[in-house]
Amino acid sequence: MTVAGGSPEEVRAAYDAIAEDYAAAFPTTEPEQPVDLAMVDHFVGCVVGGGGRRVLDAGCGTGRMGRFLADRGCSVVGVDLSPGMLAMARRDHPDLDVREASITDLPFEDASFEGVLFWYSLIHLPDEAAAVALEEAARVLRPGGYVLVGSQKGEGTFDVGAVLRERGHDVALTRWHRGPRELLDLLHGAGLERTARLVREPLGRERHGQVFVLARRP
Numbered sequence: 487m488t489v490a491g492g493s494p495e496e497v498r499a500a501y502d503a504i505a506e507d508y509a510a511a512f513p514t515t516e517p518e519q520p521v522d523l524a525m526v527d528h529f530v531g532c533v534v535g536g537g538g539r540r541v542l543d544a545g546c547g548t549g550r551m552g553r554f555l556a557d558r559g560c561s562v563v564g565v566d567l568s569p570g571m572l573a574m575a576r577r578d579h580p581d582l583d584v585r586e587a588s589i590t591d592l593p594f595e596d597a598s599f600e601g602v603l604f605w606y607s608l609i610h611l612p613d614e615a616a617a618v619a620l621e622e623a624a625r626v627l628r629p630g631g632y633v634l635v636g637s638q639k640g641e642g643t644f645d646v647g648a649v650l651r652e653r654g655h656d657v658a659l660t661r662w663h664r665g666p667r668e669l670l671d672l673l674h675g676a677g678l679e680r681t682a683r684l685v686r687e688p689l690g691r692e693r694h695g696q697v698f699v700l701a702r703r704p
Contacts, residue, residue, distance in 0.1 A: 494588065497610045498567045500657035501547070504650060505570030509548045509578060522636065525684050525698045526551070529601060529634040530558045532681070532700070536630055538600025544589045544623065545607020549575030552582045555603065563599075565589065589619045597628040604635045609661045613672065616662070620676035627703045633678055638663045639685060639695035666697050673701045 501508075515523060533541060539561045543552040546564025548571050556562045556579075564584040566572050575584045587593050589607060602623040608616045623633050638644070640663030647659040664672075666683050673680065678701035687695045 500659040501568035502570035509574035533601040541601040547571045549579040624676045639697040
């Protein structure tokens with residue numbers, strides 16, 4: 487699937503190129519604000535409170551959020567397009583189960599998980615592909631399971647490649663920004679019902695606001 491400004495191949499190549507630098511810069515939750523992590527804790531509480539533990543980290547990257555989930559009692563499986571990022575995850579978190587796969591074509595049976603985390607992993611997908619990813623999440627979720635999406639807030643696209651080129655990485659990478667209404671529409675289209683949302687303005691060195699939406703499979 488090729489889209490204006492990006493493709494899975496470009497995403498894979500970009501993250502392969504920056505994998506070691508990313509892992510060194512963000513070994514844990516350095517980019518997150520406490521309020522962001524509170525949403526992840528709430529997600530974990532909903533999953534565990536419903537009697538579940540198995541969570542899919544969809545777009546797991548270097549495994550830093552998978553580690554956060556596992557340390558809170560979740561049984562985590564991570565998937566990512568980038569072999570380079572997965573190599574960092576296996577190096578730094580050898581106990582985590584991480585696999586190469588696309589979030590738009592998950593290699594799991596129906597109703598395999600109690601939770602799915604899209605932590606800034608829908609951001610490189612246009613709406614039609616993001617809708618497919620959320621439909622896949624709904625498929626692999628058990629009834630009553632939860633999905634948490636984190637994303638930059640805004641409209642249109644942002645050229646991440648330009649920023650990375652300034653830092654010495656000659657890559658192409660596009661990011662799609664969405665507001666809470668757009669995310670809710672995508673979640674509803676996948677048959678998922680909102681249970682909570684958080685919208686905040688930029689903090690510190692951030693250029694953009696952030697939005698987090700928690701939804702549930704009925």
